Amino acid sequence: MRRLRVFDTTLRDGEQSLGITLNVEEKLEIARQLVLLGIDIIEAGFPASSPGDFESVATIARQMKGVAICGLTRAVEQDIDLCAQALRAAEHPRIHTGIGVSPVHMAKKLMLTPEQVVERTAAAVKYAKKFVDDVEFYAEDGFRADPNFLVHVLEAAIQAGATVVNIPDTVGYANPWEYGKLISFVKENVKDIDQVTISVHCHNDLGMATANSLAGIIAGAGQVEGTINGIGERAGNTSLEEVIMAIYTRRDEYGIQSGIRPKEIAATSRLVSRITGVPVPDHKAIVGANAFMHASGIHQDGVLKDRETYEIIRPETIGVPENTISLSARSGRHALQHRLQELGYDVAGEELDSVYHSFLELADRKKEVFDQDLYALMGDAGAGPQGILLQHMSIATSGVDTATATVTLDLAGEVQTDAAVANGPVNALFSAIDRIVGVPAVLEDYTLKSVTRGSEALGDATVKLRYPDGSLVVGKGISTDILEASAKAYLNALSKRGRGGEVGK
Numbered sequence: 001m002r003r004l005r006v007f008d009t010t011l012r013d014g015e016q017s018l019g020i021t022l023n024v025e026e027k028l029e030i031a032r033q034l035v036l037l038g039i040d041i042i043e044a045g046f047p048a049s050s051p052g053d054f055e056s057v058a059t060i061a062r063q064m065k066g067v068a069i070c071g072l073t074r075a076v077e078q079d080i081d082l083c084a085q086a087l088r089a090a091e092h093p094r095i096h097t098g099i100g101v102s103p104v105h106m107a108k109k110l111m112l113t114p115e116q117v118v119e120r121t122a123a124a125v126k127y128a129k130k131f132v133d134d135v136e137f138y139a140e141d142g143f144r145a146d147p148n149f150l151v152h153v154l155e156a157a158i159q160a161g162a163t164v165v166n167i168p169d170t171v172g173y174a175n176p177w178e179y180g181k182l183i184s185f186v187k188e189n190v191k192d193i194d195q196v197t198i199s200v201h202c203h204n205d206l207g208m209a210t211a212n213s214l215a216g217i218i219a220g221a222g223q224v225e226g227t228i229n230g231i232g233e234r235a236g237n238t239s240l241e242e243v244i245m246a247i248y249t250r251r252d253e254y255g256i257q258s259g260i261r262p263k264e265i266a267a268t269s270r271l272v273s274r275i276t277g278v279p280v281p282d283h284k285a286i287v288g289a290n291a292f293m294h295a296s297g298i299h300q301d302g303v304l305k306d307r308e309t310y311e312i313i314r315p316e317t318i319g320v321p322e323n324t325i326s327l328s329a330r331s332g333r334h335a336l337q338h339r340l341q342e343l344g345y346d347v348a349g350e351e352l353d354s355v356y357h358s359f360l361e362l363a364d365r366k367k368e369v370f371d372q373d374l375y376a377l378m379g380d381a382g383a384g385p386q387g388i389l390l391q392h393m394s395i396a397t398s399g400v401d402t403a404t405a406t407v408t409l410d411l412a413g414e415v416q417t418d419a420a421v422a423n424g425p426v427n428a429l430f431s432a433i434d435r436i437v438g439v440p441a442v443l444e445d446y447t448l449k450s451v452t453r454g455s456e457a458l459g460d461a462t463v464k465l466r467y468p469d470g471s472l473v474v475g476k477g478i479s480t481d482i483l484e485a486s487a488k489a490y491l492n493a494l495s496k497r498g499r500g501g502e503v504g505k
């Protein structure tokens, strides 16, 4: 199998994302994780850019072993001097130098003729070779260059000693078939190209960085450059995790392998997101929070029967825990029953129907139903108010210490409504229920706690009623509405009276 080198530029091109500046410690933490991931070359920064970036590159070069450490420069001697200095302690140092080669870059930005650019190319590579053996040359904006001129520049770089030639699509302008064709053209026309490694470096301005990189790899590139989570200037760089997993998932067809340990992908993505402060979109390929989640009933049923129905990558492969079924109002009985079984509840038949009914009521009010919700639901489902149903309730508060509650109850088919005023919404609610039911008990205790995650968390209310004969009845109620949870708990306690629900005197 052909071996692909993976070149990570999260710390250099990734750091060029708007609003990101990483300090030495932050860069070092990411670099350590990149080594665990199995990256071959870490581009640690642009040493001439600032004293801080120089220090970052120097520190990473000193501390990271078993990986090549690279620094970027312009085709400028002073940049190369600083880069060489920063890389001095590296086990495998690489200088990445280069210059713009497209007509617009040469004429408008550099204000150099094509022949001057060729001269600067050769001079920069030669100069860098004085310090290190491993010199990568980048032909900036290479995709928009005249292909024949590109051949000329690359030959100058190779002759001067470059070990790697990088052909960037700097502005993300390429289509995959064009980029692949350019790499093939370079392979076929550049003298001594077989003596060096071709590198692909794509940007995502048209959302094609991954596709373009893969096209370049198929055409013969031996190195891919990119960043974790695809961060980078403008619309970002190639997402390395996407390229790696495309090649890994279809390895028989690609016939290419890398030294990456896929199990470290999720952890690396989380770390980069945390340190850079750039969130990963939920739907992002490979590393998005939803990338392995199955939300709809038909998909969940399929996955439970055979994961391959809707899964091309096992989440464990990239280090994501296996529970990929997200319960919501779009889930069916199979998914609910499966999760309940995993949580230790054996429910089937009519009981499952009844729990599913309560589950849907809850799910319609919550985006996602978590395990804690299910625990609460199972407790509630078995102990729901029997004989007394809460049909409707409304609370109005005015000022800090006055509340009016209106309650409608269904007492075994007889519907009654009443209202009460009290010094708070819960007291008003319980008083209104008392007025309908005629409760002889005294409220001894009332507690409310949140049992699940998120802003729509379930409220779990507990009510203790003391009856004149001294017996104590405990009622529980859950709801996303804490007042409804309170009313349900109160009614639950009332409904237990006389049915063996007393817990003591």
Ligand SMILES: CC(=O)SCCNC(=O)CCNC(=O)[C@H](O)C(C)(C)COP(=O)(O)OP(=O)(O)OC[C@H]1O[C@@H](n2cnc3c(N)ncnc32)[C@H](O)[C@@H]1OP(=O)(O)O
Residues within 6 Å of the ligand: 013, 016, 046, 048, 049, 050, 073, 074, 075, 076, 098, 099, 100, 109, 110, 111, 140, 170
């Ligand atoms: C596609 C890429 O990602 S390229 C890498 C981008 N990264 C960065 O720019 C890193 C952060 N940059 C910096 O810290 C600064 O811009 C520095 C230190 C590199 C240069 O700062 P300054 O010397 O003040 O120059 P400034 O950035 O204003 O202009 C760039 C100069 O470099 C020239 N230049 C740009 N690229 C190259 C190159 N590859 N080789 C030689 N010269 C170059 C420009 O033509 C311009 O030259 P001029 O001053 O003669 O007009």
Ligand SMILES: CC(C)C(=O)C(=O)O
Residues within 6 Å of the ligand: 013, 072, 138, 139, 140, 141, 166, 168, 169, 170, 171, 201, 203
């Ligand atoms: C400096 C080079 C490698 C680059 O980042 C680009 O052209 O996008």
Ligand SMILES: [Mg+2]
Residues within 6 Å of the ligand: 013, 168, 170, 201, 203, 237
């Ligand atoms: Mg770039």
